[in-house]
Amino acid sequence: MHQKVEGIVLNAVTTGDNDRLCTILTDKLGVIAAYAKGARNMKNKNFTATAQFVYGRFDLFHHRSYYTLDESEYEELNLGLRDDIVRLAVAQYLCQLAMELAPEGEPAGEYLPVLRAAFYYLSGDTRDPKLIKAAAELRLLSLSGYMPDLVMCASCGAYEHDRMYFLPATAQIKCDNCAPGGGKGGLPLSRGALTAMRHAVLSDVRKLYAFSLSGESLEQFYRASEAFALSKLEKRLTTLAFLRTLL
Ligand SMILES: [Zn+2]
Structure with missing residues (x-):
């Protein structure tokens, strides 16, 4: 099942070689864990929006007990x-x-x-x-x-x-x-x-x-x-x- 949410990345840890496991505070689903395949790679489409403190929109896929991240779009990077x-x-x-x-x-x-x-x-x-x-x-x-x-x-x-x-x-x-x-x-x-x-x-x-x-x-x-x-x-x-x- 696909779901679009807005949220803030509270935490992002590297798993495997190039993947990220993100904890995201979302508007519709509260705090969730979402797995972003390949997001550690700078060329990956989800690289920018899966860093800690980013506010953005996340397109999630829910399967069994976890979420995977399909697409993301950042709004505020909060780099400062x-x-x-x-x-x-x-x-x-x-x-x-x-x-x-x-x-x-x-x-x-x-x-x-x-x-x-x-x-x-x-x-x-x-x-x-x-x-x-x-x-x-x-x-x-x-x-x-x-x-x-x-x-x-x-x-x-x-x-x-x-x-x-x-x-x-x-x-x-x-x-x-x-x-x-x-x-x-x-x-x-x-x-x-x-x-x-x-x-x-x-x-x-x-x-x-x-x-x-x-x-x-x-x-x-x-x-x-x-x-x-x-x-x-x-x-x-x-x-x-x-x-x-x-x-
Ligand atoms: Zn008093």
């Missing part, structure tokens, strides 16, 4: 994100995170634009990679069912406070009156950092990265998002461990 080790490491982490969180064999149309825009900005170097990483991470976690409750202080209902704290284990926020100093495991959030977290979880995906944050507020946003990811992910992601040595 390889120019810098931090941006590359963020992109690799987002690929691994998507593999962990996105569904397999069922539509994942909401996940795709999160990664597509992240790679676009990382490639163009027009946003702080910390902002991209934290916003994408929170959004992917939320899409997969781990949506933190950021509306108000879980104890008193305050919407805003000069000092709020994020509690990764319970995915709640608490104000300084209810959890002085953040209580156990609480991470401080400035008003800016909390606004960024709310935006990352709830905004229109087309505007997911359309905000600015810097200094201590960006650090707080980054740390809170990462702490949440670490508390929810069942296994240790090697790409996150590597990224933590850089940032």
